[in-house]
Amino acid sequence: MATKKRRSPFAGAAGRNAGLVVAFALLCVVGFVTGGERFASVSNLLTVLSLASVIGVLSIGMTFVITTGGIDLSVGAVMGLASVWATTLATQQMAMDTHWSVMVLTALAVGLVAGLVNGALVAYGKVVAFITTLAMMAAARGLAEMISNRQTQRVRVKPFLDFFGSDVLGVPMLVWIFALVSAAGWILLNRTTFGRRTVAVGGNPEAARLAGIDVRRHTMYVYGLAGLTAGIGAVMMLVRTTAGTSTHGSMYELDAIAAVVVGGTLLIGGRGTIVGTVLGVLIFTTLTNVFTLNNLSTSAQAVAKGVIIVAAVLLQQHLARRSRSTT
Numbered sequence: 070m071a072t073k074k075r076r077s078p079f080a081g082a083a084g085r086n087a088g089l090v091v092a093f094a095l096l097c098v099v100g101f102v103t104g105g106e107r108f109a110s111v112s113n114l115l116t117v118l119s120l121a122s123v124i125g126v127l128s129i130g131m132t133f134v135i136t137t138g139g140i141d142l143s144v145g146a147v148m149g150l151a152s153v154w155a156t157t158l159a160t161q162q163m164a165m166d167t168h169w170s171v172m173v174l175t176a177l178a179v180g181l182v183a184g185l186v187n188g189a190l191v192a193y194g195k196v197v198a199f200i201t202t203l204a205m206m207a208a209a210r211g212l213a214e215m216i217s218n219r220q221t222q223r224v225r226v227k228p229f230l231d232f233f234g235s236d237v238l239g240v241p242m243l244v245w246i247f248a249l250v251s252a253a254g255w256i257l258l259n260r261t262t263f264g265r266r267t268v269a270v271g272g273n274p275e276a277a278r279l280a281g282i283d284v285r286r287h288t289m290y291v292y293g294l295a296g297l298t299a300g301i302g303a304v305m306m307l308v309r310t311t312a313g314t315s316t317h318g319s320m321y322e323l324d325a326i327a328a329v330v331v332g333g334t335l336l337i338g339g340r341g342t343i344v345g346t347v348l349g350v351l352i353f354t355t356l357t358n359v360f361t362l363n364n365l366s367t368s369a370q371a372v373a374k375g376v377i378i379v380a381a382v383l384l385q386q387h388l389a390r391r392s393r394s395t396t
Contacts, residue, residue: 086333089348096355104362113358115241121354122247123305125347127318127325128332129254130184130298132346133291135329136258137271138338139198141292143187143205144299144325145318150213151179151303156222156313169229172307177300183209184296188289206322213315222313233308243305250301255343267291271338328353 100108107113127144134141154160155176164171183205190201224230233242258264266287269277278284299318306317330336331352332345360370 086342086345086348089332089345089352093348093352093355096352096359100355100359100362104359107362108359113362115244117351117354117358118244118247119241119309120357121350122241122243123302123309124321124324124328124354125247125350126250126298126302126305127321128328128346128350129250129343130295131322131325131329132254132332132334132341132343133258133267134198134295135271135326135334135336136267136338136341137288137291138274139191139288139292140202140326141184141187141295142199142202142322143183143209144295144302145321146206146209146213147180147183147296147299148303148306148318148321149315150183150209150216151176151300152307152313152317153213153217153222153315154179154313155303155307156224157216161224161226164226164229169226169232172224172226172229173304176303176307177297180296180298180300180303181293182296184293184299185289187296188292191292192285192288210315217313217315219315224307224311224313230308230311233304243308246301246305250298251343251347258341258343263287263290268339268341271335271341273339324353 097108104113127148131141131144155172160172160175187198187201187205190196191198194201233246235242237245258267266277266282269280269282270284270287270291274284302321303313303317307313310317328349329346330349332342332347332349334341334345356373357370360373365373
């Protein structure tokens with residue numbers, strides 16, 4: 070009688086995330102050894118989490134896009150456009166006359182519409198995602214410059230800053246937003262039909278279509294979700310900088326893509342992980358923090374980041390092969 074092989078605790082997603090956990094733990098050890106109490110302090114921990122929050126939110130949306138086999142190069146520019154639109158004189162005056170949530174809704178609407186436009190062009194227009202989102206990146210950045218006249222627009226709605234700049238249980242509101250978006254993203258990807266369809270579309274679009282999934286409509290919704298997270302990121306950036314500007318989000322799309330891929334989501338689609346994305350974001354942010362505490366040059370930071378990222382990916386692959394061999 071054949072005996073059933075025992076499943077390794079590191080099989081599947083756990084095995085892929087184990088490498089990230091080990092890399093992150095080692096990085097924290099290096100930070101503690103080189104930075105001492107400065108690195109281990111509660112204030113520094115909250116600083117790392119706050120810095121990770123904006124990129125983290127963008128990365129959650131990017132995870133869904135890459136899981137479908139797509140790419141979105143426009144999220145940083147869309148975030149800049151949303152921040153500018155939410156801080157125009159008209160928008161802020163309306164917020165002061167009614168409620169500060171007008172600014173939030175404006176940023177979310179701008180991000181959502183831009184994302185849906187991307188999705189419609191990719192899904193229904195049959196334009197390659199790389200070209201579509203590259204065009205949106207240029208258009209959104211240019212439109213933001215036109216609206217703001219390349220000027221920095223200060224946030225003058227104090228209740229808006231008071232609410233999002235507050236602490237809850239000693240933790241900044243921005244960190245709570247990142248945590249809530251991450252939790253919502255995990256539930257959406259792993260516990261809903263939307264998430265299963267996202268994985269199916271990325272794994273085999275034709276098989277997904279034959280299974281009854283409206284691939285084009287779902288693709289549009291996924292890009293809309295990425296745009297929505299860009300709008301949330303714009304709100305968070307307004308709180309961090311107290312200003313809206315067309316330069317917000319510059320190169321953020323590359324950081325988000327890197328965090329998602331290092332986290333274990335396949336660039337070719339068909340597999341996504343929110344937990345891995347969050348770990349990827351934390352690794353990137355902690356690296357920057359360790360470099361800053363040790364006064365390393367930006368060139369040294371770039372080299373060290375590249376080496377550690379490759380090491381983390383190799384460790385993931387090693388643990389994944391090991392888990393397969395034991396099952």
